[in-house]
Amino acid sequence: MAASTTTVRRIKLGSQGLEVSVQGLGCMGMSAFYGPPKSDTDMIALIHHAVGSGVTFLDTSDIYGPHTNETLLGKALKGGVRQKVELATKFGISFADGKREVRGDPAYVRAACEASLKRLDIDCIDLYYQHRIDTRVPIEVTIGELKKLVEEGKIKYIGLSEASASTIRRAHAVHPITAVQLEWSLWSRDVEAEIVPTELGIGIVAYSPLGRGFFSVGSKLVENISKDDFRQYLPRFRPENLAHNTKLFDRVNEIAQRKGCTTSQLALAWVHHQGDDICPIPGTTKIENFNQNIGALSVKLTPEEMAELESIASADNVKGGRYDGSMSTWENSDTPPLSSWKPA
Template sequence: MATVKRIKLGSQGLEVSAQGLGCLGMTGFNGPPKPEPEMIALIHHAINSGFTFLDTSDFYGPHTNEILLGKALKEGMRERVELATKFGINFADGKREIHGDPAYVMAACEASLKRLDVDCIDLYYQHRIDSKAPIEVTIGELKKLVEEGKIKYIGLSEASASTIRRAYAVHLITAVQLEWSLWSRDVEEEIVPTCRELGIGIVAYSPLGRGFFSSGAKLLENISKDDFRRNLPRLQLDNLEHNKKLFERVIEMAEKKGCTTSQLALAWVHHQGDDVCPIPGTTKIGNFNQNIKALSVKLTPEEMAELESIASADAVKGHRDMYSFATYNNSETPPLSSWKVS
């Protein structure tokens, strides 16, 4: 097995590979589901390469991604990984709903354990914050799951700074997952400092800008018609024309460094600190092998400054997500005093 640097997430003892594997695209969203044997082979290749931090969710598929991971983690593989999954987004009558009430939390965890075919989930995130349920109530139920041994560590995804603080007051939070890349830097203002103040690890999803830093505008030529990324505001018309210029400057810098644009963008995330773990997703072993090399790309302070001037917080045009519910901006919850136990 390859040796990959390991980092600590949070202050409760969780250690993961310095780069993880996002599994979302294996069963849909980024086009049609991929052949199961190929995806299992990719997961095994990642583990054998030293990437032990696997990221899934009950929403991916929905459900089929967890089933895939369950099949991949047989025959001694489970003991070699740190398995993260999520709950909170549900389809009901064709509509997406966010849930954080106690009964839902418990039922979602039991269902994920069954699909994954495991006794315990290493890191269990609330995928999106339920604005109807006080965060204290949701975390209180997650705390029970820790005490019962069904999960080891608690995480939040796309939570505001105030929501993180309220959650942390109920139980230690091990990790916050957030979108962080050269073209999504809004979290640097308040959320990242809050995590660091509280000793919470940071997991960066979409560190390649949904694939934009792999191929720029050509991304749209390479993805299928049903790939959700076609609807991202940043890849629409005038926004795309503007953002292409940003990518061209990243290309120039990557050529000087002797690496790919993907490796440069990933290296930038890695250089944010040893408390940050990016989880780029892929469905191809070749792309995975390219992403591995980002770990060996070293950036000087001057190069970091140059990259950050290219991709300043206001340099990118278009919102980072097409769904208003999907960001921390909508993660405030009512006060605990408003909750009525039924």
């Protein structure tokens, strides 16, 4: 389905004033983690195509590359494009001296923001997320520094990613949180128990709504990914789990064929049907896949179809965790109490 045939409506993300396209564009795979970096020329053309199609909510992070994805976005925003988009980036994952570390201390927050502004070549970030939660630093301390950056005009809105419900509430008490980014798809539904119902007027941005590409092509994804694609290390793509999870894909695919849409469109439509303040940000590096993703906005699901999909994709029907054990701090994390904080 061509992008031009579908109107991309706009929604209010959270209650602080941010308005975005109802579907965003995740830019990570253009530069990192899903195989080798793609051509800047091709990716800029894709970004411009997205913006021209009405998808104006662009998502990046300083760790994508690291740093190269923000530089790419900076190039793509030249020539008046910046005024047309809502730009989100993130801080919090450091790869200093080859060691991965999650940081939320005030000095790091400020330095990361300044560096992102420079790479993006902009004066202000629309939505600035803490990408992962530093479990050593009280969330009040991190948000306190972000609040200063808002007051200084360097960021407009604050977001959190992979924070627990209690962390979100504590953060929101310091400064309103506009959006929470979390992994939400037909095979990642753990957030529905506690985090999604956190009713504070906070919008939800769903990353990996296509199950990191699984709901596009099923097990063929694993057959075709390159040796430097980090998905090969994720539990759900390992051989002992993949055969089981492929059965889930096959059943979703049957429903998609019945509906006259693709499996990826159906999976995306399911996320869209979760509510009016939810914005999925599927990533892609191909214009034809982008156009197909936009087609999900035209797929309407009945309550019966939603129930059927959810019975197929219940939590106990998926084998393997979202991350392996080495990334234990990357999922719905808590922080210590403010009383424990001793500034350096």
